[in-house]
Amino acid sequence: MTSHLIRDARLVPLAPGEEAPDRPLYLHVERGVVSAVGPALARPDGVEESDAEGRWLIPGMWDQHVHLAQWTLASQRLDLGGARSPEDVTRAVAERIAEWPDHPVIGWGHRSGGWDRDVTVSELDVVSGDTPVVLISGDGHHAWLNTTALMHLAMPVRDSVVREAEWFAAYARLSTLVGDDGTSPEAYRRTLEHAASMGIVGIVDFEFSGGAREWAERWAAGADLLKIRMATYADTLEEVIAAGLRTGHALPGCGGRATMGPLKIISDGSLNTRTAWCCEPYADAHRLEYPSGQPNLSGDELRVLLARAHESGLEVATHAIGDAAVAEALASYAATGARGSIEHAQMVGRDDVKRMAELGIRASIQPAHLLDDRDLTEKIWGDRSERCFAFRWMLDDGVELAMGSDAPVSALDPWLAIAAAVHRSGDERAPWHPAQSLTPREALAASVDGQPMVQPGSRGDLVLLDRDPLEESGDSAATAELLRTMPVAATFVDGTAVHDVR
Template identity: 30%
Template sequence: MPNLILYHGKLHTQDADYPDATAIALRDGRILAVGRDSEIRALAKTDTEEIDLEGRRVLPGLTDSHIHFYDWSLFLERIQLDDVASLAEVQELVHKTAKMTGPGEWVIGQGWNEESWDPPKMPTRSDLDAVAPDHPVIIWRKDLHLASVNSLALKLANISGATPDPDMGVIERDEFGNPNGILKELAINLVRDIMPQPSEMLIDNAMKNAMMKIHQLGITGVHDMRIMGGEDGPPALRAWQRLRDADEVRLRALVMLPGELLDQAVSLGLQSGLGDEFLRIGGIKLFSDGATGARTSWMLEPFADGGSGMPLTPMNVIAEKVAKADKAGITATIHSIGDRANRELLDVFSEVIGKNENQTSLHGRHRIEHVQHSHPDDLGRLGPLDLVASVQPLHLVEDISMVDKAIGDRGQWTYAFRDLLDAGTILAFGSDCPVSSPNPFLGIQAAVTRQRADGTPAGGWYPSQCLTVEEAVHGYTMGAAIAAGVENDQGSLTPGKLADLIVLDQDIFSIPPLEIAKTQVDKTVFNGDVVFDRLS
């Protein structure tokens, strides 16, 4: 008998066999049956809980296919700089936090974006010294590819005018050759490496808190990404395992491995998909280039303000790793922003895919993360290679001004979701949180309208790339499931699949598209249990 029945709803099942379903029955963490109210309610027994949905829209549980969940959990405990409007506001928050922080302890923040300030000035060490001279300070830019630190942090990390740029990193300097406090890419790790590590108790509590927050957004699954350098890999995986052992993982978590540890993973015989319905090993995370905001994305033509970005990992090294991972049954998950980085990466996959002898079958698919800038000749290449484009719709509206400034009308092939989809590419949608908000309804609205919340630009930014609401929802559900190799268990409201679903306060398929972002989740059901109820 079912444990729970939800009826009198409008189910977007994404299963052609159940196009007009209004009710769903759940039992022991699985979907027992889907259909009309009368047939599903007839399954109820004495102990079955029944919930009247009062005509509300129901979707499969949503998955964020690109989130730095471990890092976001910890950042929630630190200074939030996402909405600051000026350098002065950053300084005010850093000063306020320093006053409440013990002597010599770190002041840490994340989320600032100078592109939205007037004037758009990046914080330097002198800006931070002025408000927190006695505490080491590090504040990450929103893209996590650049950070600003103060003089004490530089001193503790032994970064001076004589310190050379590390591989795949840049220490910005003033006119005298001294570090100005701005660190790009792997130069950030010179500071990260000397920062105290959070305790296991703090990490576990932060992740449990983050799970509750993300349930409120209708998210029941995450693909947890590693950031550059891989130092977060082992502590993140240990934390996920501690929580799984304690039966406290309330998400379908796919956890990526640092690309630096591929050899160890292969030698141990690890493969993508290892785990259970709550926690699985994903693929290796590699970085082909940087980010447009930091002008470190690798471009075919120079930026309007100079430079063509930079590769972060040599393509011959990526090719070796992809071939080794592919043969061992480990998927490759590769960050790629610039159009040259994407082209070179597609050349690598074209050379490697299908040419491995004695290849172990993959659980999940190789994927390119972001696919931000593309040359039009390359947009049709992902589909035939069976590659997933793991993309973040909210980035496109947040980056409109930056992209227009950086590359001009070449932006018509930036976040080219329609061209990718029409060429047969599987799209998996995510947020890149904490770079952007994890709210998937902001992402759906962005993909559908290609407009900011205020409706600009009129008609959408390169509107030929707009998606339908159905296509955007697919990116957060079946697209994500296919990317992870769990499409037989997740992604649609189909009998036998896992019992993850959400109930919305409005029907996103019938309201004006610019109203989608206002959608709230009334209920989130995970593994057959109501884990969030906004109205209770």
């Protein structure tokens, strides 16, 4: 770990009651921790020194919800985010196959929840022939495959999309179709370098993967730039427990910066697929096999998993998007004493927010999702939209917020998430349910892994910004634009620069 003296940095207050010092300060990072902060510090012999030149200094940012392999692969996939109909998709697939006839087509990003009809395998077969085609929805919860791809991935042939648990299991086999060059250590390193350029020092990785062994291999091959917390899933839980890994423990072979994270449980589905489990039916329930969505696990199954993780020293991250799923997850945390988070908490009941605070369960939120889900939410959840992305309720009730992207569902960009939390609109329209907005200070505080303003004892994970991140400019739209375009001058992990454009 580098010993580093940074001079003339403006500290940014984050916690309630904190005030910014009235002048730039020096700080000394030693053995990965800020050891001193003051108006003038002498540089010990052999210590690296750099000049912040009056820039603003914040704690390093964390993305608390990333599917890292999928995000790393996203740049190589057919971008279907702009598709507005099944015909748009099949046209794009046909064009890709005409350009690259000998290559499988992996697409990402279409959002069929707003389309006026369901898609079929047959229409994809017409434009693809024998070329395997796998089109992953923008929420990651279903995929539209052609017959060739279904057969290659050993799934029953059908004329409909593959959803939820069946798709999650099939995704793990996708490398048999396309290889794994896109998730090489070199590709991971490029992804981590890009994250560092935005001020990210750490990532909670929710990828379906080979676990600690794969991370050790990546680490040895150079994908060691940032801090990583690796999640596990139910199918590998016993392996993790048998290996003696507990939340916070260092992963073997990763030098202490990659650690064991939580058990991830996907308790319900998503808005786009109408599989998020709700207390009331969807507006278009007549189209659905399950009018209110459905849980992926029974209450008893959920409690068994939480109890097993808790007794084994693991936190739990429970994916729950619908209000019924959130309520059931909280009941399970209460029954088992497990600790951790609700991932997404997209639609919540007012009383459940209070219960989340009482139980000390974090809300792991992805504000950029509201930009994509606004219109569909209004269409199929109607008046319940006022209870969606309820960040103000959560913060006011004392729920700890931990922000992330859910990349590749949204971009791995903390400033996009912060801007969305502040302005709650991504276009010319007025903010959506602005009463649930956060201030820039609150949104930034939810993005730094619980760290207060930099002070002695703070982690040596730091970010220098060319602009004051707490600057507000007239209205929330202008403030959001300042946040989305925030220039990052330097990012430090344990006192070592991992990005520096000064």
